[in-house]
Amino acid sequence: MATSSRFxxxxxxxxxxxxxxxxxxxxxxxxxxxxxxxxxxxxTTSALAIDTIRGLIGDRNQxxxxxxxxxxxxxxxxxxxxxxxxxxxxxxxxHRLLDWxxxxxxxxxxxxxxxxxxxEGALETFVRASPQSYHGILIDVDRGPVHAVLDSxxxxxxxxxxxxxxxxxxxxxxxxxxxxxxxxxxxxxxxxIFTEVGSRPVEGSTAVIYFGRS
Numbered sequence: 001m002a003t004s005s006r007f008x009x010x011x012x013x014x015x016x017x018x019x020x021x022x023x024x025x026x027x028x029x030x031x032x033x034x035x036x037x038x039x040x041x042x043x044t045t046s047a048l049a050i051d052t053i054r055g056l057i058g059d060r061n062q063x064x065x066x067x068x069x070x071x072x073x074x075x076x077x078x079x080x081x082x083x084x085x086x087x088x089x090x091x092x093x094x095h096r097l098l099d100w101x102x103x104x105x106x107x108x109x110x111x112x113x114x115x116x117x118x119x120e121g122a123l124e125t126f127v128r129a130s131p132q133s134y135h136g137i138l139i140d141v142d143r144g145p146v147h148a149v150l151d152s153x154x155x156x157x158x159x160x161x162x163x164x165x166x167x168x169x170x171x172x173x174x175x176x177x178x179x180x181x182x183x184x185x186x187x188x189x190x191x192x193i194f195t196e197v198g199s200r201p202v203e204g205s206t207a208v209i210y211f212g213r214s
Contacts (some may be wrong), residue, residue, distance in 0.1 A: 032150060056213060065134060124156055136173060146183060178207065197211070
């Protein structure tokens, strides 16, 4: 039986970076300078993170969410399925991924949903300039502080950014972070900011969700 082979869908190159979107017919991969930044199976982790936020914030009306990292759109899709959602802001540092989301990933309807706002840039830069607060915030920008592919992601995982995001959560709000593998040092850093910190493993994977709330 024939199997699907990996093929290049699109790419964006400059002197310092090359961003490539690959497909197999059923899955996608996003490569940055020949390193894997994202694969569509990672969306299982994104889905669990949104589920974690939903479960911890409880049954609220007019929910406002902030998602750092579009990925292949699973966290946005699940957020929009919540009838209690009022708004979801997606901050994505790679503008080409925002383009490809429409042209190759079939996300145009979700990006054009009246409840969705997309921002191009770094998560911490956006939050620092915004007065908005949220019921839930998701960090899903890279593979974690240890295995970060993008240099800019290291700032996103910093203690300073954790503190910044915590101050933009509403009472009872939840921060969830997707990591490629367990990171005890990062969990301890979260415990310096939040009064309650926990984790959820991703079944069939080394990935983990860390969450915190004050």
